[in-house]
Amino acid sequence: MATIRKLRGRWQAQVRRRGMKPRCKSFDSKLEAEKWARDLEAQVDRFGAAPDTKILESTTLDQLLERYQREVSPNKRGSVQEIQRIEVLRRHELAYRTMIGLSQQDIASFRDERLQSVASSTVVRELAILSHVIEVSIRDWGLPLAKNVVKMVRRPVIQNERSRRLTGDEEQRLLDGCDGGKIPYFRTLLIVAIETGMRRGELLGLRWSDVSHNRRVIRLAMTKNGTSREVPLSQRAFDALADWKSRADVDQSTIFPMTAGALEQAWYRLLKRAGVTGLRFHDLRHEGVSRLFERGLNMIEVSSISGHRELRMLKRYTHLSVDDLVARLG
Structure with a gap:
C-alpha cells in the first residue's frame, strides 16, 4: 500500500514494492497524491516494475x-x-x-x-x-x-441508416440518362450494381478475368472484409456485360476504367440529366440487396452474394417493398 502524508504544506505519496526502487512525488492535494499512487501501483502490477514515466x-x-x-x-x-x-x-x-x-x-x-x-x-x-x-x-x-x-470515452451514436430505394420510373430515367453522357459503359455499370448489390470499390476493380461466362459468376478475389466471394449474375446483368465486352477494349486493366472520384462526378451529372434527387450511388446497393430478398432468397443466401459477414448489418441494407410483402401474404 502507498503511504500518503502531509509534508511542508504539500501532500507526498510514496510507493514501495519489493524488487523496485521506492518512488515518491509531492502534490498540492491529497486526492492527486492518492490518484498518482494508485496509477503507479496499477502499472507495477501490470508490468512487474515501476515504469519509466520520463518516456511518457x-x-x-x-x-x-x-x-x-x-x-x-x-x-x-x-x-x-x-x-x-x-x-x-x-x-x-x-x-x-x-x-x-x-x-x-x-x-x-x-x-x-x-x-x-x-x-x-x-x-x-x-x-x-x-x-x-x-x-x-x-x-x-x-x-x-x-x-x-x-x-x-463514450462513442457517438451513428444515425445514418438510409431507406432510399428506386421509385416509379427512376431506374429507367437513370438508364436513359446514361445515353446522354460521355461514358460508354456507365449504363452497364448501373445495371450490374442494381442486379448484384456489389460495392462501388468492387465494381470499379472488376477485370474481365473475374467474370466466368460459362458459370455466369463474378469471382471477387479480395473484398472489403478481407475474404473472397462469388457473385451470381442475373440474365440481365450477364447480357449487359456481354454487350459491353463486345464493344470494349478487352486489353484494358478493368471492366469499368474509372476512379471513385470520377464515378462520383459522373453520378451527379447523371442525376441532373435524369431529374432524380436524393439518391446516392451507394443506394443502388440497398436496392440490389432488397431485390434479392424480394426474389425469395433467404438471409444466408443474400449474405453470400452481398458479402455481409454480420446479419445485423445486412438488415440495415434491406428495405423491402411493403406492397410486395402484402402481395406475398395474399
Missing part, C-alpha cells in the same frame, strides 16, 4: 500517430483512407499532448468538438484509430501506459 513525459500523441501511420497503416486494406484520417488527427491540437498528460477528458472534449463539424460516423472512425494507436503502443511498442483512455 517526452512522447506526444503526434509521435505515436506518425509511427503508426508509417508502420501499421500501410499493411491495411483501407490504408489510403486511414492515412488521410491520421493526417487530420495530427493537425489537431490534441496531437501535441504528451502521453502522461493525455486524459479521458481530453478525448471527450475532442469528440464533442469534432461532432460540431463532422458526422458521427467520422468521429467514431477517428476514435477507433486513436484507440488502436494507443493499444499498439502499449502491447507492441512497450509504452508504459496503465490504461487506454480512449476506451473509457
Whole structure:
C-alpha cells in the first residue's frame, strides 16, 4: 500500500514494492497524491516494475500517430483512407499532448468538438484509430501506459441508416440518362450494381478475368472484409456485360476504367440529366440487396452474394417493398 502524508504544506505519496526502487512525488492535494499512487501501483502490477514515466513525459500523441501511420497503416486494406484520417488527427491540437498528460477528458472534449463539424460516423472512425494507436503502443511498442483512455470515452451514436430505394420510373430515367453522357459503359455499370448489390470499390476493380461466362459468376478475389466471394449474375446483368465486352477494349486493366472520384462526378451529372434527387450511388446497393430478398432468397443466401459477414448489418441494407410483402401474404 502507498503511504500518503502531509509534508511542508504539500501532500507526498510514496510507493514501495519489493524488487523496485521506492518512488515518491509531492502534490498540492491529497486526492492527486492518492490518484498518482494508485496509477503507479496499477502499472507495477501490470508490468512487474515501476515504469519509466520520463518516456511518457517526452512522447506526444503526434509521435505515436506518425509511427503508426508509417508502420501499421500501410499493411491495411483501407490504408489510403486511414492515412488521410491520421493526417487530420495530427493537425489537431490534441496531437501535441504528451502521453502522461493525455486524459479521458481530453478525448471527450475532442469528440464533442469534432461532432460540431463532422458526422458521427467520422468521429467514431477517428476514435477507433486513436484507440488502436494507443493499444499498439502499449502491447507492441512497450509504452508504459496503465490504461487506454480512449476506451473509457463514450462513442457517438451513428444515425445514418438510409431507406432510399428506386421509385416509379427512376431506374429507367437513370438508364436513359446514361445515353446522354460521355461514358460508354456507365449504363452497364448501373445495371450490374442494381442486379448484384456489389460495392462501388468492387465494381470499379472488376477485370474481365473475374467474370466466368460459362458459370455466369463474378469471382471477387479480395473484398472489403478481407475474404473472397462469388457473385451470381442475373440474365440481365450477364447480357449487359456481354454487350459491353463486345464493344470494349478487352486489353484494358478493368471492366469499368474509372476512379471513385470520377464515378462520383459522373453520378451527379447523371442525376441532373435524369431529374432524380436524393439518391446516392451507394443506394443502388440497398436496392440490389432488397431485390434479392424480394426474389425469395433467404438471409444466408443474400449474405453470400452481398458479402455481409454480420446479419445485423445486412438488415440495415434491406428495405423491402411493403406492397410486395402484402402481395406475398395474399
